[in-house]
Each structure stands twice: as structure tokens, then as C-alpha cells.
Amino acid sequence: MNAVVGTHDILLLTLDTLRYDVAAELAESGRTPHLARLLPGGRWERRHAPASFTYASHLAMLAGFLPTPAAPGPHPRLFAAAFPGSATTAPRTWTFDTPDLASGLAEAGYHTACVGGTGFFNRRSALGSVLPDLFAESHWEESFGVTDPRSFENQVARAVRIAAERPADQPLFLLLNVAALHQPNWFHLPGATREDGDTRESHAAALEYVDRHLPPLVAAMTKRRPCFAIVCSDHGTAYGEDGYTGHRLGHETVWTVPYAHAVLPQGTTIDTEEAHP
Numbered sequence: 497m498n499a500v501v502g503t504h505d506i507l508l509l510t511l512d513t514l515r516y517d518v519a520a521e522l523a524e525s526g527r528t529p530h531l532a533r534l535l536p537g538g539r540w541e542r543r544h545a546p547a548s549f550t551y552a553s554h555l556a557m558l559a560g561f562l563p564t565p566a567a568p569g570p571h572p573r574l575f576a577a578a579f580p581g582s583a584t585t586a587p588r589t590w591t592f593d594t595p596d597l598a599s600g601l602a603e604a605g606y607h608t609a610c611v612g613g614t615g616f617f618n619r620r621s622a623l624g625s626v627l628p629d630l631f632a633e634s635h636w637e638e639s640f641g642v643t644d645p646r647s648f649e650n651q652v653a654r655a656v657r658i659a660a661e662r663p664a665d666q667p668l669f670l671l672l673n674v675a676a677l678h679q680p681n682w683f684h685l686p687g688a689t690r691e692d693g694d695t696r697e698s699h700a701a702a703l704e705y706v707d708r709h710l711p712p713l714v715a716a717m718t719k720r721r722p723c724f725a726i727v728c729s730d731h732g733t734a735y736g737e738d739g740y741t742g743h744r745l746g747h748e749t750v751w752t753v754p755y756a757h758a759v760l761p762q763g764t765t766i767d768t769e770e771a772h773p
Contacts, residue, residue, distance in 0.1 A: 497575045497590035501604055504657075506669045507717050507725045508557070511706065511725045511754075512550055512614050513678045514729035515744060516542055517702050519754035528707040530766045532621070534714070534727055539563045540754035542566045548751065549744040551616045553730035554627055554673070558596045562756045563728050574602075574726075574757070598630040598669065606669045609658045611651050613675030614638035619712045631671070633658065642753055645683045648676045648706050652713045660715040670717065679733070679742070688699075711766040718764040720773045725760050729753035 500506075511519075519540050523526045543563035546556035550573065557563075560575040560754040572586035577600070579592050585591060590598025598608040610631040617636045618624045628634030635658075639650040655672055662668050677699060682688045684705050691721035692698075717723040734749045736742035743750045 497588060497724075499653075500759070501590045501601070502667065503721070504603070504716055505667050505721055506606070506671075507713075507723055507727075508603050509674065509713075509725065509727045510554065510557070510671070510725070510728045511674045511677055511703070513699075513731060513733040514754060515696075515699065515732040515749055516540065516701060516752040516754045517749070518696065518727070518731070519704060522700055522703055522707075527676045527704055530707045530710040530714075530716055531703075531727070533665075533766055534725060534758055534760070535756045536758060538719045540756060543753055543755040544751055545729065545753045548731050548746065550673075550730055551613050551623070553723070557730065558598060558630060559628075560597060561754050562726065570667065574730055596630050596670075598632075601669045602632060602647070606657070607632060607662055608669045610635065610671045611640065611655050611658070611673070613640050613647060613651060613673040613677055614642060617673055625667040642678045642681065644675075649709045651675075656712050656716040659719065662720075664720055667721065668717075671714075671736050672713070673730075674706060676706050694735070699733070699735065708766040714760065718760045718762055720762070722762050723760045723764070724757070726755075726757045 523532050544566050545553055545562045545563050547553035556585050559577050560573055565571050570583050573584045575597050576585040576589045576591050577593050584627050594600045602608050608631045610628050617628050635654050642645055679694045681702040682692055683697045684701040731743050732750045733743045734747050737749050740747045
């Protein structure tokens with residue numbers, strides 16, 4: 497990461513509540529072709545979330561504690577706040593002296609921007625301002641939120657604008673918190689009604705929706721320079737397994753998340769026609 501910081505734009509794309517099993521199944525069956533092109537070998541890595549709900553998980557990730565490989569460690573981290581005695585800070589880890597990654601990258605010359613999705617980014621309360629306040633520029637509106645069936649399209653349009661407005665010589669760190677997978681998501685499943693409620697199937701349909709609208713974001717983030725992209729879930733969610741529904745609870749469906757990171761060369765595009773013949 498010491499060779500990446502300063503030379504690459506950085507994208508942290510958090511697919512809020514995305515379950516590992518659903519993500520893996522859709523990738524294997526070819527139902528998320530755009531995302532598959534960002535995944536090493538076309539497959540998601542199975543990891544453990546740093547927390548069981550959005551606020552706690554994003555605070556952890558923005559301190560350098562990204563989802564941890566689901567295997568015995570220790571596992572060296574990509575980014576780390578300077579912390580005496582850290583067992584996961586390695587020579588290749590990029591360390592920063594500030595309390596969070598956004599301010600650390602700002603000190604390294606980055607413009608930092610956030611496009612929020614879920615309620616912890618909406619600035620409607622002191623709590624909803626903590627995460628966006630970490631960034632020099634932050635955006636949230638109703639059309640980015642969990643109740644809008646076109647939320648991801650709207651978020652991507654804003655992210656494209658942010659990237660286009662930055663000077664060519666200044667690198668960008670962008671966090672985009674994707675709201676589409678979060679409940680309610682029933683409206684992404686063709687034929688479903690509000691009375692049907694949210695299901696594992698509508699969760700999967702929401703991921704397919706996100707996949708369809710990913711290409712403009714990738715093109716915008718690689719237009720000026722290479723981009724280091726981290727694509728992951730912050731936590732999963734339960735749909736009735738063992739009697740559990742939702743998240744902020746200690747169930748396998750919540751703690752196990754999909755993760756990938758990759759360097760995207762400058763000028764990377766995803767051909768929509770090729771991906772959806």
C-alpha cells in the first residue's frame with residue numbers, strides 16, 4: 497500500500513448488509529457479471545466483518561480494520577492507524593498518524609469524499625453526522641437512501657460528478673455506501689409486493705440491480721489514474737435463519753461477508769453489452 501497511496505485514486509465501495517452466501521452464489525452463476533470483473537478470479541473472498549451493523553463497522557473500517565480473512569491469522573492490514581503493539585501492521589501496510597483513514601489520506605494530499613446511503617450518513621442527527629464529518633466533502637439525500645428503488649443509480653451519478661470535478665493532479669479517496677441491499681429491498685424482485693416483504697431472493701435481486709449500474713462508477717474512478725478498489729460488505733443480514741431476522745446480532749449470516757480488492761488500471765471500463773449479451 498505504500499506504493500499505492502499517492503499514485504492511485506482509492507475507492508471503498510461498501511455494499512451495506514450484503515451476505516457472503518448470496519454474493520458468492522450470484523457470482524458463480526454469472527448473475528453479477530460487472531462485479532465479477534473486479535474480483536480476483538471472478539470470486540469473492542470469504543471474510544469476517546469487523547462489526548455487526550453499519551455504524552460500528554464503518555468506524556472500524558475507516559480506522560484500517562477492514563473485514564478479516566476467515567482463517568486463522570494474524571492477517572497484515574492494508575491500512576493502519578499508528579498504534580503501538582499492533583500485531584497486524586506489517587512493512588507493506590500504509591500507516592497514518594491521524595485517528596481515521598480519511599484524515600490520514602487528506603494529510604497525504606487526497607481529496608476525501610463520501611456518498612452516503614443508509615441512515616448513519618444522513619446528517620439528520622448528531623449520530624448521523626459522525627461518519628460524513630470524517631470527509632472533506634459528503635453527500636446524502638433521500639434519493640440515495642434505502643427506500644428509493646433507484647438509490648444506487650442516483651449515488652453513482654453523484655460519485656461520477658465528484659470525480660469529474662476534482663483537479664487532475666489531486667488523488668481522490670471516495671467512500672460510497674450502497675443502500676440498495678438494505679431492507680426494504682422487496683421492490684427489486686420482479687413481481688414482489690410490499691406485503692411479500694424482504695427475502696433472501698429480493699436481497700439477491702438488489703445485488704443484481706447494483707451490478708447493472710456499476711460501469712459508470714468504475715469508468716469515473718479510473719479516468720484520471722489507476723484506482724485501488726476495495727469492494728466489500730460491512731456486515732450481512734438474516735432472513736429467518738435459526739429464527740433471526742436483520743443484523744446487529746451474532747449469527748453466521750451477519751458476521752460472514754464478501755470482500756475483494758484490486759488495482760484497476762487507468763481507463764478501465766466494463767462493457768455493458770458484452771457483460772449482458
